[in-house]
Amino acid sequence: MRFGLIVPEAFVRGIRDLGYRSNGDAISELIDNAVQAYADRVDVLFGFEGGTSLKKPAQLAVVDNGHGMEPDMIRMAVMWGGTHRENDRGGLGRYGYGLPCASVSLGRRFTVYSAVEGGRLFAVTVDLDRLASGDYTDPTGEIVVPVAEPATLPPFVADAIAAAYPAGWRSGTVILIEKLDRLEWTTAQGLRENLCRQFGVTYHKLRGDAAIYVDGQFVEPIDPLFLTPGFRFFDLDADRAVPLDPIRLEARNPEDRTYMGAVTLRYAWLPPSFGSVDKARDAVGVNANDRFAVMKDYHGLIFSRNGRLIDVQTRTPWTSFINNDRYIKVEVEFSATLDEAFGVTTSKQQVTVSPFAWDLLLQAGLPKAIEQLRMKVKEAKLERRARALSPSPGERRLSERAMSAPTGLASGQGQLDLRPPRYRTVLEHVPDEPFFKVDRSGDLRTLRLNTAHRFFSDIYDAPAATPELRAALEVMLFAFGDAVLCDEPRSAHGTEGGLAPWSQRLNQALEMLAAHLLSGEEEDVGAGAWDNAR
Template sequence: MNMSRSMRGAGISSVLAAQRAYAEARRERSKYGLMVPEAFVRGIRDLGYRSNGDAIAELIDNALQAFADRVDIVFGYDGTTSSKKPVQLAVIDNGHGMESDMIRMAVMWGGTHREDDRTGLGRYGYGLPCASVSLGRRFTVYSAVADGDMHAVTLDLDALAAGDYTDLHGEIVVPEAQRVDLPSFVADHIALAHPTGWHAGTVILIDKLDRLEWATTQGLRENLGRQFGVTYHKLRGEAALFVDNEFVEPIDPLFLTPDFHLHDLDSDLAQPLDPIRIEVRDPETASYRGAMTLRYAWLPPSFGSVDKERDAVGLNANPRFAILKDYHGIVFSRNGRLIDVQTRTPWTSFINNDRYIKVEIEFSATLDEAFGVTTSKQQVTVSTFIWDLLREAGLPKAIEQLRAKVKDAKLARRLAAFSPKPGERLLSERAMCGIAGLGGAEREHQYDLGLRVSPYRLQFETLPGHPFFRVDRNSGARTLHINTAHRFYEDLYQAPPTTAEFRSALEILLFCYGDVLLDAGEGAKGTLFGQVHLWSRRLEQALGMMASHLIASDDEDVGPLE
């Protein structure tokens, strides 16, 4: 059932009643004061979040719990004509909103009527103020309930330090909510995003931005969009997310969900193992505490590449590669919301080669203590109890099985690279073509790009008494001829222990030396070709001597040890 739809209508009145009761109960006890003086707020800023995205995610969590079905992250430029870098950031939702007393509470650390709630995404009441001050030195909470006026409360850290929030008794007091109008850029965006009317909701406006990680609007938009696409991919039935007017496409970090972004970017598809559900029970009473679901996937070794014959390096990395890199390890999700990725377990650690195996552990919020969930929902500290359950459920074996599948796929890919299909070039020929332009402008005329042949070709010939290789120019290509009558061919190039990879390396070695021969000046060319003849005779003798030693050692008997 869709949570936002099921709670709208009559359900929202009960939520507002809970807010009202909470604010009334706390009014006298708290006197609307902050928990501690301004040093607390400065310390909270320095505790920080892993990224801007993690901070803003706290505000998105609040919007989802307010049953919003649309959440917008909007950038403001304070009336300037430049849109290169925002100076304001607003998170806008169309949830149930807050009454004025609750807005005042929401600015406080720990001010939430959902304290210790295990059914949603938040339970501490720290997210809104912590996230806001981690991005900027001032934030304002605007909110309105259905058929109500817009009210707002502002907390400015500079004003706090100047004593503007300190009353006659020396206590720091959050000001009362005031009736206000929304900033023009927020109001304009709401008019476009909600053409039939914005009847209730909340806006968190953060300005005096001094901790943005990305220097441009484009960088901020792209990185936030990618992160939120992954973080909330399981909750996309609850609300649509937009960053700077762009819809955030959901991204499954295991790439297993059809129709999600990047799932079928190309013919490479994620391969799943069967998921496992684990019930968690109290070890003493056997009472049910919650559940975990394990999902597994392995990815083809070319999954992150544009050109499938090459690794995902530099410009050859496709849009999937950023997800492989950022979500490398075991993914932990709580109530459908991704909160952490860890590369270490008690029995193994994930290395770079493990980017192509994917493991997700989804758990319910009732298991927060067992997973050591932090107040900012950025990290888990998995208890020994949980690790033991995961081990019993076969997680270590599953990880090794995923690794084995990727290893087999890499081996198959390697073998395919050394065994070209009819009409395809050899790996060594392709490798040399890749460096064909590195020799300088004086060689560029030697390669006719209109030719169907490769600039480098390998051929075989049988010429007893001749050098083990020679090179020439033929039809615009540089051709390497390997002499099958020389010991080099049988004892080294085609010897039983020689792998296809080593054979390709030998071809590249001779191609490179051949370039030196062909590019040498006329005066030096004769000397170099003469050295090849001497090298070939010496090599023939040495390989023959090596072969005789090997035959002699095979014939030797080894008696019993005394």
């Protein structure tokens, strides 16, 4: 019996089942290798050979024009841990696991083709089915990687290279993945669109290093904070992301204060209509625009390593991101020299932030910045809600009409007041002030509702509140204001004397409100222009 460190067949099966979060994360490993090989163009190609329906690829290839590999290096590249960049902190790769792990996570067979400038094309193929049947096992029982042999590219790859490089493809590498059994998307269109969006975000800071194409479509860079002019979705419509000042800090060893690496924090908050088509409504269902998918997928703390996005996390030691926090954006970019502090995994798709790194972010003011961003979004939502609750130009609120009608109250001379005062409601945001005020200017009474007070969000504009309930609350507060502002002499009975006219005024105003509701039964008073945000 052999007691090697691993059982090869079980190891490969386990690597497949470890998996990546998505097809895009797996392919990103191959793009990383291309960028690190100094490629300035990377193509992700779909192959449909063998009579396969054009709806779903049968083959997938990643092509670059980097420096290429010699035959022995190709052989090493298909090995787990086979790299000349072991523990390299200057680029995107580090461990040498990316190429084989990513390839087998998509299909059961992969081939690495490569050529250096002026050299021939060689290739090595790894087929998991052949591995399981013992085809790669030598007489001593060792599983041996096949020798690199001269090769010819598949026609769909050769055609794509000829079109992309009319002057000739001088060097580079092709990773061909076949026996695809783990594609998430059932159509080439769905796969192309989602890969373009994911790669656009993942590599948006590296756009100057390499142009990326998916099935012939150029991948436009997408800043997940939507702050970069010229990038995709920045100017989708008139809404713009609002930045806070970025912060750059240095990480130093707490024992000897030696420099460990740099961290940059970027912040932005998004207007509440940022993800909507119809700006008066929330980004729900068909009303979500193309930005919303990015907002949803990159929801939380965004972590980037050497300019390449690797993870998004919704939990911190101080707070957790909820759905409403899609409208705040925070990016933590760190250098690869801080990999241990941020717990970067082998596949570069996850971080496990250490207490040291969390403390570094705390000292940089990250918790306060998150709360500031939340407050900005809350204020913007309240402002939008106030606009939605306001009547259209030329219209009056139901409560204003009810209060302005003749009341039949006796004046000081015992006669009816035939010229009732005018009423209006104003929504304003004044933190730490009372939930309402009523003031008077001539014959105009103004009810000022404070949107910063919980009365507004929990009662007046609660989820169960209807336009009728809001009108009734306005009438009640108007009546109270009338009692307080009344010029008539107060009764000698103190508080009761002040409450009596308010109670009477409220009763009569509610009667008028009921009369207005009865006369308007044929129209939908609950769906007025001031309630569009529901």
